[in-house]
Amino acid sequence: MTASRGRFITLEGGEGAGKSTQAKRLAAALAARGVEAVLTREPGGTPGAEDIRALLVTGDPARWDAMTETLLHYAARRAHVEKMVKPALARGTWVISDRFADSTMAYQGYAGSVGRDAVAGLHKLVLGDFQPDLTLVLDLPVETGLQRARQRMQGQVQSAALAEDRYERMGLTFHESLRAAFHDIAAREPQRCRLIDAGGDPDQVAAALWQAVAAKFNLIP
Numbered sequence: 001m002t003a004s005r006g007r008f009i010t011l012e013g014g015e016g017a018g019k020s021t022q023a024k025r026l027a028a029a030l031a032a033r034g035v036e037a038v039l040t041r042e043p044g045g046t047p048g049a050e051d052i053r054a055l056l057v058t059g060d061p062a063r064w065d066a067m068t069e070t071l072l073h074y075a076a077r078r079a080h081v082e083k084m085v086k087p088a089l090a091r092g093t094w095v096i097s098d099r100f101a102d103s104t105m106a107y108q109g110y111a112g113s114v115g116r117d118a119v120a121g122l123h124k125l126v127l128g129d130f131q132p133d134l135t136l137v138l139d140l141p142v143e144t145g146l147q148r149a150r151q152r153m154q155g156q157v158q159s160a161a162l163a164e165d166r167y168e169r170m171g172l173t174f175h176e177s178l179r180a181a182f183h184d185i186a187a188r189e190p191q192r193c194r195l196i197d198a199g200g201d202p203d204q205v206a207a208a209l210w211q212a213v214a215a216k217f218n219l220i221p
Contacts, residue, residue, distance in 0.1 A: 006036075006089040007217060010100040012185075013138035014178050016148030017198045018205060019098045022138065025206045026213065027096050033220055037094040042076065042103065046083045049076035061169050066112025070119060073104045074126045081127060101127075102135060102185050102193075110181030111174050134216050136209055137186045138198035142175045 009026070011019040023039055030037045043053040052072055056064070064072070077100075088095050101123055109119035186193040194212040198205050214221050 004092060006092050006094045007133045008085065008089060008095050008097070009213065010097045010102065010132040010135045011138060012099060012102045012106070012135055013182060013198065014140075014142060014175060015146055016144070016150075017138035017140055018148070018202065019138055021202060022136075022198075022205055022209055023096050023098045025202070026209055029206070029210050030094060030096075030213075035094055035219075036092070037096055038088055039096050039098070040080070040084060041098040042080060042100055043073055044076065045080040045085070045097070049080045052076040057166050059166055061166055063166075066108045066114045067118075069112065070104060070108040070114050070122065073108070074122055077101065077104075078126050081130060086130075097132075100132060100135070102137075102182070105185060106178055106181035110184070111177040132192065134213065135186075135189075135193045136212060137182050137193055137195050138205070139179070139182065139195055140198040142172065142179055144199065146172075146175060 011023050011026075013019055020041070027037045027039050042049070043056050044050045052075055056069060056072055056076075085095050085097070104123075105116065105119050108114045109116050183195070186195045194216075196205065196208050196212065200208075211221070213219065
């Protein structure tokens with residue numbers, strides 16, 4: 001399948017929802033149907049954005065306030081979109097990103113109390129009207145997600161100073177607010193967002209994601 005412009009799909013959700021795993025499976029499902037897709041992530045995706053990622057996801061949970069985090073995320077996002085995402089879409093390549101702007105809205109705008117209007121205004125300033133074509137919000141109970149995230153971190157060979165667990169170590173109240181935020185974002189933009197139950201096994205979740213993608217873009221089931 002060849003398109004004049006690629007499609008931009010983002011996966012969102014709280015910690016431990018399985019976004020990285022499902023992004024890889026979605027890319028494979030598209031490739032099996034002749035659709036070229038590239039995987040990326042936020043914060044990150046380009047060398048400069050990856051440098052900013054290290055500032056955001058490692059270290060003490062209190063090292064930044066929410067507004068500083070927001071500004072760092074959008075500095076990384078600008079580089080990511082301009083240097084990686086937009087060129088790929090222009091070539092006709094689909095882009096699948098593990099997190100994008102909805103994460104900043106949820107983490108800093110809602111749970112971090114920066115506010116919807118402030119984050120939306122910054123998005124407009126930095127990226128204009130640029131948005132994903134489809135956002136898949138993986139949803140599961142907070143305690144389940146945090147347990148999965150802890151298990152994932154235990155399986156990684158990293159020093160404590162470099163462990164990407166800064167957000168996981170924020171309090172349960174923060175993560176409950178985060179889940180509610182993603183639900184509200186999805187409800188506000190039903191044409192773009194699909195809420196996906198991520199509580200099942202990986203095959204079940206992958207099937208639900210593919211159903212949403214196939215329906216949105218009229219692809220072969």
